[in-house]
Structures are given as structure tokens and as C-alpha cells.
Amino acid sequence: RISRTVDKLEASGWYWGPLTGKEAVQALRDREAGTFLVRDSEDSAHLFSVSVKTPLGATSVRIKYTQEGNFKLDSGVKNRCCPEFDCVIKLLDYYMRESSSEKVTKHFWKEPVGRRKIPLILSRPLVRKVPDLQHLCRRVINAHTPDRLVWKLPLPGRLKNFVMDYPFSF
DSSP: OHHHHHHHHHHHSOBOOSOOHHHHHHHHTTSOTTEEEEEEOSSTTOSEEEEEEETTEEEEEEEEEOTTSOEEEOOSSTTOOOOOBSSHHHHHHHHHHHHHSTTGGGSEEEOTTTOOEEEOOOOEEOOSSOOOHHHHHHHHHHHHSOHHHHTTSSSOHHHHHHHHHSOOOO
């Protein structure tokens, strides 16, 4: 699962790899609130972190890899129930969908100093490199075709598999 997740992240164009927290803050400094990036975690107990621009500035949260082989945001609270996914991109897709609905206040970042809650809003990834044309095409197909209908498109099976290997529009 981890290698497939890394492959998908690298194909996305918005995985930044070995970037420090300070460098992430710098990259997000002049961006709109809700802009985010995924990077390697500086904490050796975690694989990835997501850094996001909030109305108060940029912040980061680690992405935890569970014993069951899933990914979830590390809430810092031992038994807190956070949704888990078999892929980091599915995790981010979930929070992006939640952010675009009326449920925006359902999830919060907890500010380390002052313990103030900040609504968790993920709206758009910060692209590091332009993805290749094939990847851009499959994102467009995914944006305009429900998953179950991809198989009915007049495309060779190999291309359908390619489209479904990254079933996201971002």
C-alpha cells in the first residue's frame, strides 16, 4: 500500500517530498486559505504530513499510518475517531469533500498555542510540478465521469485501468 500511495502522490504533481515544516510555511505564505501540500514528515514515526494555509497562517498535521495499513490524520488524542483510508489521496479527497459541503465545522485543527480550534478546510493542492499530459487527461475524465461509468467509455481496457488507477480529479 505504501509504494502504491507514493506512486499516486508522485503522479499528482502536488507531493513535495522531503520538505521541512518551515519550507512548507514559506511555500504556502502567499496562498489562499485552504491551499495544502503533502510532504514527507520530519517525524520518523510518520511517513507524511499535510501542510495547509489557514486564515491564521500555515500549519501542518502528521498523517498516521495505522497498524491496519490505513492512513488518517494524527489527531494527537489517543482514542479519537478519525476516518481511515487505504491511500493518502483518498484521505485528502474526503476532507476536500467535507470542506466543500455544509459540514465545514465538523473537523478542526487544534492550534498548539492557545488551544483555539480552526476549521479544517482543504480546498486545493499546491502544485509543485506540472503532471504529465496522461495524468491531466485522466483527471479531466474523472472530473466528468462517475467511477462506475468509466468502464462504459469507448476506450481500450488498458486506458480504463489507467484512469481508474487514480480515480481523483485533483
